[in-house]
Amino acid sequence: MMLLHANGPISLEHTLGSGQAFRWRRDAGLRESGPHGDWRRDGDWWLGVVEGTVYRVRQEGPQAIAFTCGPLDEQAAAPLLTSYLRLDDDLPALYRRLRGDRRLGAAMRQYEGLRLVRQAPWECLVTFVISAYSNIPRIARHVEDLAQTFGDTLEFAGETHHRFPSPAQLAETGEPWFREHGFGYRARYLSRLSVLVMPLGDLTALRRAPFQEARSVLLALPGVGEKVADCVLAFSLDQGEAFPVDVHVRRAVQVWYGEGEERSDRWVREWAHERFGPDAAYAQQYLFHYQRQRGR
């Protein structure tokens, strides 16, 4: 087990549970205890697969986490997990910049430690094409189905897990397979996506590209509209200007900033770009989570 410290607060609950990434699940780490065969929780762990590594992560105070992993050793994995959870992001500075905003101020207090994640772009792209007009539990089910069916196996702590499949591993999958597995009308997009992405090479190169340029590349792909493109830009390509506008965020902005007037997605997006600039992606995730949790 290894400890990692964050630059400011980190909350696994809010980071992994706010609908950015879909391969994390709460893992109580059940361990047998007592003479009556009852089970007890061994802390509140999260279990997830990132690239080729399986992680078990738990909160270790407001600014630190502990983790184990495999098959990669912890020393080698530490910088990878640090990057994935963006533990180096200066959250206190972000809060200082945005705390003048009343709604964001409230959201940041309530969900302190919520960080954007830095996902693998290909997995993020497929995930959010799947996400279109769906819901979070179902999205997670589809992503897991793809991993188990087409991804390489990974052994960790006596259990078998799966990597998310590469474009090449998905390229042979035709529309009928996706239909049969409940992907609905997204089947047509997904069956074409791999083939079109392969010649683009490593999508992480888009992290160095200007925002609009990276966005154009994504928008040319099947099943990728403005919302999905902005999710990929925000959650995998370090593009802080991205502001994904879904039904929740549009409502939130209409009510909180738009005097309740009907606003188009374009209006909301441009308003956010003007107001938040390079902090737009973070602002969006706080507003999204705030709005979505509000009704529960």
Add this chain to the structure above:
DNA sequence: AACCAGGTCCGAT
């Protein structure tokens, strides 16, 4: 049992 879900695409104004 309707209604909605982290939308996109396409054809018609």
Add this chain to the structure above:
DNA sequence: ATCGGACATGGT
């Protein structure tokens, strides 16, 4: 440029 409907499926 913008608008409206079609598109599959499952959760609440």
